[in-house]
Every structure is written in structure tokens, then in C-alpha cells.
Amino acid sequence: MIWKPSDYAGWGRALKASGDVARPERRAQAQSLSAQTPAPAMGMRRSYGDAALNSGGRMIDMTRLDRMTGFDPATGLLEVEAGARIGDIAAAFAPRGWLPAVMPGTGFATVGGCIAQDVHGKNHHHAGSFGQHVAAITLLQHGKTVEVSPDTPLFRATLGGLGQTGIILKAVLRLMPCKGDVMMVTERRAEDWEEHLALLDGSTASYTVGWLDATAKGATLGRGIVEEGETGAGLVKNRTRFRKVPMDAPHFALAAPVVRAFNAAYYNRVPARGRTLVKPIGDFFFPLDKIHDWNRLYGKRGFHQFQCVVPLAAAPELRTMLEDIAASGLASPLAVLKRMGPGRAGYLSFPMEGYTLAIDFPNRDLARALILRLEGRTADAGGRLYFAKDGLGTGARIGAMYPELADWQAEVARADPDRHLETDLVRRLNLRNAQ
Amino acid sequence: MNTTWIILGATSAMARAFARRLAAEGAGLLLAGRDMAELTLLAEDCRLRGARLAEPLTFDARDAGGFGALIARLETEEGELNAAVFAGSMPDQSLIDADPALIGGTVTDSFTGPAHFLQLLAPLQEARGGGTVVGVGSVAGDRGRIGNYVYGAAKAGFHTYLSGLRNRLTRAGGHVVTVKPGFVDTAMTWGLPGLFLVASPDAVAGDILRAVKKRRNTIYTPFFWRYIMLIICHIPEPIFKKMKI
Numbered sequence A: 001m002i003w004k005p006s007d008y009a010g011w012g013r014a015l016k017a018s019g020d021v022a023r024p025e026r027r028a029q030a031q032s033l034s035a036q037t038p039a040p041a042m043g044m045r046r047s048y049g050d051a052a053l054n055s056g057g058r059m060i061d062m063t064r065l066d067r068m069t070g071f072d073p074a075t076g077l078l079e080v081e082a083g084a085r086i087g088d089i090a091a092a093f094a095p096r097g098w099l100p101a102v103m104p105g106t107g108f109a110t111v112g113g114c115i116a117q118d119v120h121g122k123n124h125h126h127a128g129s130f131g132q133h134v135a136a137i138t139l140l141q142h143g144k145t146v147e148v149s150p151d152t153p154l155f156r157a158t159l160g161g162l163g164q165t166g167i168i169l170k171a172v173l174r175l176m177p178c179k180g181d182v183m184m185v186t187e188r189r190a191e192d193w194e195e196h197l198a199l200l201d202g203s204t205a206s207y208t209v210g211w212l213d214a215t216a217k218g219a220t221l222g223r224g225i226v227e228e229g230e231t232g233a234g235l236v237k238n239r240t241r242f243r244k245v246p247m248d249a250p251h252f253a254l255a256a257p258v259v260r261a262f263n264a265a266y267y268n269r270v271p272a273r274g275r276t277l278v279k280p281i282g283d284f285f286f287p288l289d290k291i292h293d294w295n296r297l298y299g300k301r302g303f304h305q306f307q308c309v310v311p312l313a314a315a316p317e318l319r320t321m322l323e324d325i326a327a328s329g330l331a332s333p334l335a336v337l338k339r340m341g342p343g344r345a346g347y348l349s350f351p352m353e354g355y356t357l358a359i360d361f362p363n364r365d366l367a368r369a370l371i372l373r374l375e376g377r378t379a380d381a382g383g384r385l386y387f388a389k390d391g392l393g394t395g396a397r398i399g400a401m402y403p404e405l406a407d408w409q410a411e412v413a414r415a416d417p418d419r420h421l422e423t424d425l426v427r428r429l430n431l432r433n434a435q
Numbered sequence B: 001m002n003t004t005w006i007i008l009g010a011t012s013a014m015a016r017a018f019a020r021r022l023a024a025e026g027a028g029l030l031l032a033g034r035d036m037a038e039l040t041l042l043a044e045d046c047r048l049r050g051a052r053l054a055e056p057l058t059f060d061a062r063d064a065g066g067f068g069a070l071i072a073r074l075e076t077e078e079g080e081l082n083a084a085v086f087a088g089s090m091p092d093q094s095l096i097d098a099d100p101a102l103i104g105g106t107v108t109d110s111f112t113g114p115a116h117f118l119q120l121l122a123p124l125q126e127a128r129g130g131g132t133v134v135g136v137g138s139v140a141g142d143r144g145r146i147g148n149y150v151y152g153a154a155k156a157g158f159h160t161y162l163s164g165l166r167n168r169l170t171r172a173g174g175h176v177v178t179v180k181p182g183f184v185d186t187a188m189t190w191g192l193p194g195l196f197l198v199a200s201p202d203a204v205a206g207d208i209l210r211a212v213k214k215r216r217n218t219i220y221t222p223f224f225w226r227y228i229m230l231i232i233c234h235i236p237e238p239i240f241k242k243m244k245i
């Protein structure tokens, strides 16, 4: 059968959709779907909200078109199909001294999803965004293959373009040399907000990220652990045993006292003087991937992730947002702070030079209200929301957050005039019409 | 030792996952099937994952005339020669009911075509003093059901063939693994109603490779299908014949 009636959800499981999904196993099938029944594409649905949902409509699941089809060791150029997962590419190439130049925090993300969200990694301050290492893209538009090269409007509309310019069939990625498949990781405590930002600002490591204890208040507000990593060669046994969350957790699993206790233990596990460890690369880049279906820990109501970026000068506004979060008692242990560089590749790419904060909240009324407040504050601070995470945004201030929205809209209108590729997110935020 | 596998029906998602695991171990792979465009992409993928050799070849279960060329190609590889059969087809039972002529093709794709090929390969394996054959059957071959009994009959025939071949190759140091998958998430089952406990192709491929290493005779994958089928096979026929499962 071609179409499978499906109930599916974003990674946060708070937003859901029903509709027919096709999953081509061969290129020719993808081509004929694009010609006869064009519909938006999905990858591994690691976007938290509704970016990869199409309620009542159709979707094309690209995860079976996942082959690596050419590599040139002289240039590091890898041709790969859109359904290939970043973690698989890393596992195949790191032992030979190459890594995808940019990797998001989950190895399950596909190349197509990484292009369509122009994702960033722990090295954004050096390497920029995913799209800055894409040398070519092949799109399927109405059954025809269209080659897209960098420095064209179609390329900029496709990077971070939420799949609206066509189905991404394959791409050429410029891999980055690495020393091997282990990581030297230094972990240091940051005792409060100022120290946390100072450690992030001062870091010269290739990969830097801060874990934040979003339950800490007062003098310890903003405390956390700054992790810095470099690739290295050596032998660390890869733990291939995966664990799985077998069922939806009860709602108290992530209740405030539990999270507070967990965060304190997590913080104290790193000695006051810091420490250096050697880890398999997967443990550093994709720490949560070892626990399959960890999103079930939030119970059946699911959760939302809020992620914003604000300009460097707006650090005080970000601090105020964190105060609001800490006071709410709603935060989960998953909270990340990172300093971003200016690198971005598309009209709707998320990154800007500044600080980005990402944090999970259980899907409850109070949390939804908090997230809407945070959205407003982000806009006030001259920052922007991340479409890969957002599930609640109202869209009212999207134009201000994304000043190149009109350029994107013009290109998308040419690529998909009949609006076959619209998703729930695109409709919710009115992205193709706004302003 | 130099190992070469010929994989029949290599475009199947299960076969792809199996080929990738072999590639990571540096095996030589001859990827056989009808869709050369897809096989060529898979071959490149397997080379990049570490295969010593990965080559697309044409194999049509319904065209035995082409088998000789495959055997000749295999013969040029030194060392151990192995084969894995993933080829098979499962037309909707209602289509077969409407056109019984479809029975022939179903049996050829899932049983007699691959068996014919393996029969040509066996002397070569015997001459080399070993080699492994993996035959993918199905739990559907354990008992005929209203929903797919022609496909099930073809698989049952294949199971019986494999057990005989095992008996034969064992004498020459070779081995045959019969694989009986339950529901697997592939093109064959996409969108079919009533599936449960559907396994990923990669999990099945992992089970198959483990069975090859341990020289298991017959495996169910995932393992619990052994118990499900134990129960199904023990339902007395007077009751079973009235059931719709």
C-alpha cells in the first residue's frame, strides 16, 4: 500500500495529527509521489512542535531514502540522501577522521530535517549553522529534480525553510576533519548567571555548551555546568546497549521537588575544581539518544520545549526570563544555555549572534502561559523563537523576529504555488501570508 | 578469511539493514535484484560503510536463465561463499482468489526461484568446504490462514527446502539458517491493517547476523514469535478452521 492512515505527533507529544502517510523505499516512488500527490516531507519527527505535522492532509516520510552515495576524501564532500540520520553518518565516518560539520543534540535527526531547520550544534560559535556546510541540494518539485546551489535565493529559502520549497531528496555535505571518534570533555561548575555567561564567553574550545539548573533561584540563579569538548583519537568502548522508556510516566515523575533534587545531584556530580573525561563521541553529542523514547517521561500529555535566542546585549533580559522560569517551579532538568555566533544560511534560519536558551516544560496550563510570556519577552529583546521547538507561538511578531520573511515568502510562492507543502506549523504561524 | 555474500532481494529494507551490518565488517557483497537503479545506490552506500566489495547484479526469481551468470560471478571470489535470500512476494489473497494464475509467481518468487539458485550454489559451497545460507521464510509458513495461505504455502515449502539443504550442506561443513520473521516494518506491510508488535528491519537484521555467527538452525525474529506460533500451531484444527486471525 502507498498510504498508511496514521496518528502521529511531534517529539513533545503535545501536538498531534492524523492523516495518510506514504513512505517511499525507492527514489522512483518519491518522484512519482511528488508528481502526483505532492505533500510535505517528514524526517524522524524530532522537531518538538508541529513542524512535521499536517493534520487531515498527507505527509511523505523520507526516512527510508537514507543512503550515502558518494564521498571524496580529498575534499570531504559526502553525497547523502535526505533520510540519512546524522548519528549514522558520524558513526560511519568518525573512525576515518571525518564528522558532519554541524550536529544537533540528537543523532536521530535526518539530513532533510537538519536542512529544513538549518540546525546548529555545540560548535555554532566556530562552525556556524548546518547550511553553511551544504554544498548542494537536490529538491523534488512537482516530480522534477531541481539542483540548488549555495548563494541562490532558492538555497536561502530552503535552508531553514521548513520543507516549503520542495521535498529534499539528497544533499552534498562538506564534512569536517576530526581526530577520531572519542571526545575529551572538560566539565566546570558555573556558580551563578554571571559566571555561567563568563565561562561561555571565554571558552575557546571547539564545542561548548552550558547545562542550566533552571530551578536555582536567588544567588544561585543561572548556575550550571559548562562542558567543553575536543575530538580525539583513542579507544573507548562504545556502549551500544540502549535503554527504552517502556510506557508513559505518571505526571509526578517530573514534579518540582523531583527536578530540584535531580538538578542538585547533577550539579554536584562535577567536582568544584572541574574535571576532564574521555567519552565516545555519541555520548557527548547525543546524550539522550541512549534512552529511546525518553519523551514518554513526560507522561501522556507530553511537553513543550521553549527555545529562543537573544542578541548579546540582551543578556539582562534573558536573565529576567530565567527568573520567571525559576519562580514558576515548572522547569524540567533539560535546560541548555549556549553562546551562538552569527552563522546562518537561510532567510528563516534561527541563529543570531547572542545567547540561546532551551528548556522543556510539561504540557500544562501554567507552562503554556509561561511560554507565551517568554515569547513576548523574546520579541521585546530583539530575539527570535526556534521553529524546531515551537508549538505554541502566536505568529503575531514573527515578522519582526525574522526580517527576511518576505524574501522567503516570495521564493516559496514560486516553488509551491498551490500550497501543497504547508504544514500545521506554517498555518499556525501564518508564515506564508504574514505581514 | 575472505567472505563474500550474495544477497537475493537486496532492495528489501530488511536486506538493506543486513547488508549494512555485513559491510561494517568488511565483507564482500553482491547485491542482487530487479531494480538496478536502487541496487546501485545501495552498493555505493555499502562501500562507504566498509564493504570490501559491493556490486549490483540482476536477479529475477522468475528467470532461471540468469542464475548461471550469478554463480559464475560468485565463483571468481576467493574464500567463503554465502547467500542470503530475502526475495519474496505477498500479493493480496483477494487478488489471488480472483486470479489463481498468480499462485505460480508467488511460489516462484518466495520458494522455487531462490531454491533453484541455491541448488546451483550448493556444489560450489561443498567444493569450498563450507559457507552459509540464510533463507528468510515467514511465520505465515507455519500454519495456513485465510488471509494469506498461498504466500504461507510458498514459505512453508521454502522452510522444508531449507531444512533439507541444511541436512546436505552440514556434511560439507556448511550451514543453513532458516529465518521466520513476524511483522516487520517494510514495504510489504506498510499500511496493512491489524499488525501488532512490528519490528524494525534493523532489529531483524541484527537477529539474523547473530544467528549466522552462532550457527543457529531456525530462528523466529523477534524471538517472541516462537511462542506466538507455538500457541497458534497448537490450536486444534476443528477450532482453528473457524477462526479468522
Ligand SMILES: Cc1cc2nc3c(=O)[nH]c(=O)nc-3n(C[C@H](O)[C@H](O)[C@H](O)COP(=O)(O)OP(=O)(O)OC[C@H]3O[C@@H](n4cnc5c(N)ncnc54)[C@H](O)[C@@H]3O)c2cc1C
Pocket (backbone or CB within 6 Å): A011, A040, A041, A042, A043, A044, A045, A046, A047, A048, A051, A052, A062, A082, A083, A103, A104, A105, A106, A108, A109, A110, A111, A112, A113, A114, A116, A117, A118, A119, A120, A121, A122, A162, A163, A164, A166, A167, A168, A169, A288, A388, A389, A423
Ligand atoms: C533531543 C533533541 C536535541 C536537539 N538538539 C538540537 C540542537 O542542538 N540544535 C538544533 O538546531 N536542533 C536540535 N534539535 C531539533 C532537531 O535537530 C530538529 O528538529 C530537526 O529538524 C529534526 O530532524 P528530523 O529529521 O526529525 O526532522 P522533522 O522533525 O521530521 O522535520 C523537521 C522539518 O523538516 C522538514 N523536512 C524533513 N525532512 C525533509 C525533507 N526530506 N524534505 C523537505 N523537508 C523536510 C519537515 O517538513 C519539517 O518542517 C533537537 C531535537 C531533539 C529531540
Ligand SMILES: NC(=O)c1ccc[n+]([C@@H]2O[C@H](COP(=O)([O-])OP(=O)(O)OC[C@H]3O[C@@H](n4cnc5c(N)ncnc54)[C@H](OP(=O)(O)O)[C@@H]3O)[C@@H](O)[C@H]2O)c1
Pocket (backbone or CB within 6 Å): B008, B009, B010, B011, B012, B013, B014, B015, B033, B034, B035, B059, B060, B061, B062, B085, B086, B087, B088, B089, B090, B109, B110, B136, B137, B138, B139, B180, B181, B182, B183, B184, B185, B186, B187, B188, B189
Ligand atoms: N515484512 C514482513 O512483515 C515480513 C514477515 C515475514 C517474512 N517476510 C519476508 O521477508 C522478505 C523481505 O521482504 P520485505 O518485508 O522486506 O518486503 P519487500 O520490500 O517487498 O521485499 C521483497 C523483496 O523481494 C524481491 N523480489 C520480489 N519478487 C522478485 C522476483 N521475481 N525476483 C527477484 N526479486 C524479487 C524484491 O526485489 P525487487 O522488487 O527490487 O526486485 C524485494 O527485494 C520476504 O521474503 C518476505 O516474504 C516479511
